[in-house]
Amino acid sequence: xxxxxxxxxxxxxxxxxxxxxxxxxxxxxxxxxxxxxxxxxxxxxxxxxxxxxxxxxxxxxxxxxxxxxxxxxxxxxxxxxxxxxxxxxxxxxxxxxxxxxxxxxxxxxxxxxxxxxxxxxxxxxxxx
Numbered sequence: 001x002x003x004x005x006x007x008x009x010x011x012x013x014x015x016x017x018x019x020x021x022x023x024x025x026x027x028x029x030x031x032x033x034x035x036x037x038x039x040x041x042x043x044x045x046x047x048x049x050x051x052x053x054x055x056x057x058x059x060x061x062x063x064x065x066x067x068x069x070x071x072x073x074x075x076x077x078x079x080x081x082x083x084x085x086x087x088x089x090x091x092x093x094x095x096x097x098x099x100x101x102x103x104x105x106x107x108x109x110x111x112x113x114x115x116x117x118x119x120x121x122x123x124x125x126x127x128x
């Protein structure tokens with residue numbers, strides 16, 4: 001009876017090489033998910049900070065001109081981060097003695113434990 005010396009299948013070396021190639025490919029692929037998660041968190045923090053600033057400016061614009069404070073500071077915690085909001089207003093004299101206030105809000109937070117980020121918004125409130 002004749003038996004062939006070649007058998008079907010893969011050798012142990014071929015299987016080990018393919019497992020190493022697969023592991024390296026998975027590591028690179030998973031690192032992209034990690035970067036994506038960090039970018040998503042940073043975007044969420046920036047969006048929240050902008051919303052805090054917009055809300056405060058709209059509230060200050062809804063007040064009577066003389067009821068707007070000169071400054072205020074508040075803090076808010078969300079998404080595991082503390083946001084610090086600073087508000088200031090200053091009087092400006094325009095043309096023909098038109099008086100208006102410049103309203104400014106800056107929201108600051110610390111990202112990744114060491115990077116300080118901030119957003120600032122400004123608007124005007126006229127004295128009628």
